[in-house]
Amino acid sequence: MSELLEKVRRELARYEHPLFVFDARPAADGVEVEIRFKPPEVEVHTYLFLLRPREIEHQQFPWTFQKQLYDCLHDYIIEMFTANPQQKA
Numbered sequence: 001m002s003e004l005l006e007k008v009r010r011e012l013a014r015y016e017h018p019l020f021v022f023d024a025r026p027a028a029d030g031v032e033v034e035i036r037f038k039p040p041e042v043e044v045h046t047y048l049f050l051l052r053p054r055e056i057e058h059q060q061f062p063w064t065f066q067k068q069l070y071d072c073l074h075d076y077i078i079e080m081f082t083a084n085p086q087q088k089a
Helices: 002-012 053-057 061-079
Strands: 020-027 030-037 047-051
Touching: 002 020, 002 030, 002 053, 002 061, 020 061, 030 053, 030 061, 047 061, 053 061
Parallel strands: none
Antiparallel strands: 020 030, 030 047
């Protein structure tokens, strides 16, 4: 599992963003990727997603990982809304 974790960490090291910090840690079913909001003055939850070994071992991992990371960043930003028209009062 440490090989898979290191592979994910190497891939994450290729990404840098002014608002987000990325990390990875071992999980029971694979590797968990963590996305945290950088500015400390704003408290926001941490976003997590799981990568399974077969995804990490796949030949196309760098490309599929990028798509998944971008999709998760989109979801994370949407989850940060404190109000929206779909919420019930």
